[in-house]
Amino acid sequence: APRRRERAAPGTRGAGNARRRERAAPGTRGAGNALLARLPRALGVWLVLCNLCRETFQYTLFKWAEELDSLARIQDLFNCYEQALELYPSDEVICNSMGEHLFRMGFRDEAAGYFHKAVKLNPDFADAKENFYRVANWLVERWHFIMLNDTKRNLTYLKAIENVVHSGCKSVLDIGTGTGILSIFAKKAGAPYVYACELSKTMYELACDVVAANNMGSEIKIFHLKSLDLEIPKHIPERVSLVVTETVDAGLFGEGIVESLIHAWEHLLLPPKPKNQDIPPKEYGQVIPASATVFGMAVECKEIRRHHRVGSREVAGVRLADAVQFFSPTGAAGSPEEAEPYTTEKLSRVPGGYVPLTEPCQVMTVDFNNLQELKSLAVRKPWKLSLPVTHGGILDAVVVWFVLQLDDEHALSTSPSEESCWEQAVYPVQDLPDYSVESGDTVTIEVACQDCYLKIQKVSLGPLECGMDFSNRDNTLNLSNEAELCNALAGLQTTGEQDARGQVCVLESTEIALLNNIPYHECFRAAMGKVLSSLNPSKDLQTMDVDGRGSGLNHEESQSKSSLDAAPDPFYILDVSEGFSLLPIIAGKLGSVKAYSSVEKEQHQTALNMISEANNFPKETLEFWLSHLEDENVVLQRPKSDKLWSIIILDVIETSGLIQQEVMEKAAISRCLLHSGGKIFPQYVLVYGMLVESQSLLLESAVQGTEPTLGFNIAPFINQFKVPVRVYLDLSTLPCVALSKPAELLRLDLMNPLLNSSSREVKVQVCKSGQVTAIPFWYHIHLDEEHSLSTSDKSSHWKQAAVVLDEPIQVKLGDELVLHVQHHKSNISITVKQ
Template identity: 30%
Template sequence: MQAEVNSILKKSLQKAREHNRTGNVGKAYAYYTIVVELCPAKRSEIEETFTDVLCEWGIQLAEDNRFSDVIRCYKHSLDIYPNNARMLNNFAAHLLRNNNPIRALQYLRRALKVDPNFLPAERNLQNAYSMAVDRWHFTMLNDKCRNNAFEKAICKRINQGYDTVLDVGTGTGLLSLYAKAAGATKVYACECSEIMALIAKNVFESNNATDIKLIPKLSFDLKIPIDISERVKLIVTETFDAGLFGELVVPSLINIHTKILDTDGMVIPMGATVYIAAIECEHIRYRSSVVFDRIKDKSTLNFNKVSILSDDEYYDTENLEKVQINYVTEPQVLFNVDFNNLLQLQEFCKDGIKQMLQTKCRYDGILDGLVAWFKLYLDEEITLDSSDGKTCWQLAVFPAIPIICHESDILTIKAETLKSKLKCSYSASNAQSSKDCKFLYRLPKEVIVFLNDFNYIELLTEIGRYQENKEMKYILDTSPFPIYGLTLLKEYKDSKILYYKTDNETLRFLIEQVAQDNGLREKVHIISNYDEIPYSLDSILVHNFDIKGELKDDRDNYLFFRYLLKKPNGVLLPEKNFLMGQLVYSEDLPNMVYVQDVNLQKSPNNPICLDISSDNKDNLQNNTTNKVNKSTNYIVAEHINNYKINQIFDLNSSLYSCEIMSEVQTLIEINEMETTEAIVNFGQINSIKKKTLPNALICWYRVQLSPHHIHDTEKNGSFMNHTAIVFEDELKNIILKDKEVKIKVHQMKGLIKITVLNL
């Protein structure tokens, strides 16, 4: 019997290796599985190879939309190798790609328990937290002005008799707590997100509010009497985005009016006014359209016939408080909406044009687009204004191709709703396009910000013009737009082929158009996969930067690039990448990553509002006192902060303010092939002389294309934003002990983990 088993093992192992060698990973996985099941003694010997095969097979299954088979293979493999960190992490990554962050979390936590320094799992854990709980929850809950305004409005309505409440999209349940504390006789809270409903449940339990009925459903699915015993008198909702309607608040309220709200009931907020204005703003211009006039100063390429605009279907969101913005037109009321008027809501919900208005330009300038904001009327007196830069809402930005305008030019602004979302555009009399455009391409933002990083473009074109190695026949450019490769083609007449990989049809048409206009059309080969390249390459530009501020895990491609590169004279750019850092103090950054309960509490100057007549004032005095003195130290932070992250990506100057607290330091050299560590000493920081102490480390990259061509990405207008690591008390505790501030930087495949050393 054992002889037969040994024979099966030998043949299975032989076939597994053979199939793996020929790329048939599905069969290789099946045979390796036979081996590890029949012979536990061999498991450790082939674990790494088994994991490689499983991961490759999982990718192929996912590409074929066989996700149930992905789950089956990983679960079975983890029964065999329960402590394999890479296997646990890769399974979690598949779950994340299939929008299942809750399930992914358990596998990521297991992976980090096995190996706390396995940074791919650490990064995916941060991704899972961000997918499970949208990051705007943190800034919203830390918006004390918003919280106090909603609390006051809820108190007033409940004490006017609107004392049965439905909180639509309750999130953490904060508005429901306000309603209960104000004396509502019955509070219902609905929430469709599984993880937010769990958080709300824990919040209600911690605040002795389990009598609030939590309904884990969309408001559209609520039914009387199954979910709610009878129609309620008050609807409370805060389901608004920068463009007011992006979270489908109007169709939601129509359904609520029809099925849930009492005929004499009320909605908080009562309504809103949306405003709009045309603006001139370089920050918006360089993030939404390509300024080819500036590029032509840096590049020899011909871009005369093309324009590029962002492919955002509706609008982007920006906090423009900290950047230069000029209002070319006076703000105009776009429309008013009454959330208590069902007929108006039904009319507004229909797709189509909602408003057309005309306004004059105030001065000669450049029109970069439109911005919209709103005033939210919680009741007759309490208003929130999203334009002041101090609320959790940003501005809605509708970018356009920049055009030159003149004083008194007439702008016609059109607003419409598509799929219940707002879309705005304009046309201008006598306005002139800033360039003679024949072809307009709508492309991802990464292409736009890359081409608008004029310093980087200048470095790339300079290297392309003056390469010391004149033999540049075969070139690969992996950047969002191959300006380096196109420059080489144009500068070196003996160059033969530029390879560029993209599956974006619009981008392919653009590159072909630019290549044709520069007489290079036959030399540009657009590919779908790097293994289509048949030649050894003379020059490769590796662009593995994510515009949000981190490096992509491009290790496998990097190995392949090394293989393709002709030696010894081949050129591989960049030569080196360094992570840079600087300590700062910021009030804004902590609000993005964790909630502070102090921002949720009742203001001592705003006691519960009661509308009390003189006749019964004395009789209600005791009740009022009891309500005001009732504990309102809401416990929310500890529950949502279970999903906090400490590293913030996609930062630019418009998002936060900070005070510089140290010199710039080189944190570590990035090595995509190895795991490395470094200790960085920022020295002592005198706590007596400083009014504030650092609470964050901002990070960016120094890209060394060559010894004489270096680019720092911390600059405004860079092709990538920067990141920040937020520390709660770690830095403060060390500084107050008069110790040197030292941080440990752990780097793995371009991923970074930064911790404060407490020595």
């Protein structure tokens, strides 16, 4: 549960078999296959291949590894790679392939090591670089950089630790040490004995390197263990007098601080200081932070609303069935284990801002130096709080933050009004019949501490004694799958009446934002109608609902009329968008269409079927494509038919702001499956970017020297895990100064690959003096020449990304920079020439 819950970046992109085959010269494949056919199923025989050419060896190794993988002979597979690396220890391709196997099997730390080695061996090896960047996002989450660059946070912790150590504290344990900075603070303050523990192997090794580089390697003992596994005297000779930790997330308890401190008080810390007794600090135990106070506030925020509530019951002419209720998983009772009861936002940078509807209210306090209070949190009954409404508006969320009281003198606040490394916990409000509030109303929330989380279980409006409880979520349920989650959400009720919800459809917040992106759906409807009319120009388009008006016939009447016209073959449309998509149903509104959807989840299929019925579609209009497939590699082929596709819809851009994996390979396959006049959507994509000066992007991407870390040498070690591209940005609120106008950087043509180039140089004119620190980029997605979408629009469900330069470039008005733009697989890299 990270402090800044960045959306998880996709996994490695270099795992495809096609990518490996490209590494083997075509002329060697026949020899490789022949050798493979003669290889006995015994480990080690294939080592004779070391006498052959290196490319043949690589190809045969990869084919043999695939064979072992398919037979689940995992140990043999890794033995093969280990022996191969003994023969070719400096082969970056073999290192990268080994990392890909490890990553797919969940060994991220080990995979990162091989990717990193491959990059060191060949800094220009694009596959390995991309793999390492993606794994780096998993291993060292981006909030580490922001936190280490927060000078105020670091200095406040240092002073609090110094106070305790200078007063006589003898020994210190740092729980969840990360880079080891708090342990270094304790040693600098003069603590004779300092111990630390870290569960992540990557962070453990990084911390060891950091303390060694600061000449404290022999003075700080670091364990690669959870604090719950530390024992006395096995690991630490005796109980310590101080525990320091910052294992807190945006919702305070999400990183397990309560459990770890209960264990520490019972097994690792000296007893707490007795009341009214004056004894030396070395004789009793204490914790930094000493306590925390949690605050909450109800807010109106359009950005939160559009990610958690569907705003319209009609999208591009498609009526959303009243019987289908859409929910985001955040905060829902019985959510899957990976779902959290809150999301996080940096409210000071939310697009469109937010409006406080109530004054901040104290939700709870917790004393980390009180063992009994910590134990009581897990069994504490839910409690209700009433927040008087001070400003009328729309209730969208309850926002939570806290103040960490490190000691009597020093505190840190995560309030949205504070400029710090912290985000705020956001509890979206869902399932109210009316979200409007007026001054004088009361928002009542029910709060609980369960499963190491601070939860807001119920939200109701009106005076407490007569308020209707609109969001009754029973958190005692222990539901393990989506079907049970749907049943639980379907059972939500308002006080005094049973409300039959019908089908509940749980969507990710990005999927709900897509449903709310009306221009996106309107654009697709118009472009699909244009293609279908061009494919059948003799047909009266009034029978098609191309523009939402048609001839006045409803869909059922249009279908009946169409069936009288000698029952022509339908147009086949395939949507392979990721996640929940209405596009196949929108396509079905265009007349004689057979639409195939790639939606996989059963509850999503049920919801789409109900929406189809609500729009009077014949049952055969919509079909779920992946249910026919045993092999995902044939996803673009037609089932049991020699018909070709009229339209294939591809997902080209991730919501993170990056290009989807293998999209150009999918486009190449798609072009072979279109009949004459058929189209891929989008037909081409233009990448736009501009020069900016942004200190925020620098602070979020790498530790900026030793000054923010108070002179300690940490930056070179953590910065090994920096990545050149920042994702999930919103340019409308990114603190930056534009130093140039937007420029077209690259064209990706899915219909005409001859127009593509893997690299190009673009001249950009500087329109304002300053320091170029980054190049944000976004996309214009052209369905055709007339219909396009921009991923930077306000209504967009996409975010933007930015390349952050290693070193800022000083520029003056009128200067010209040359950007070298490269597109490799799904990765865009941008370098600057002056």
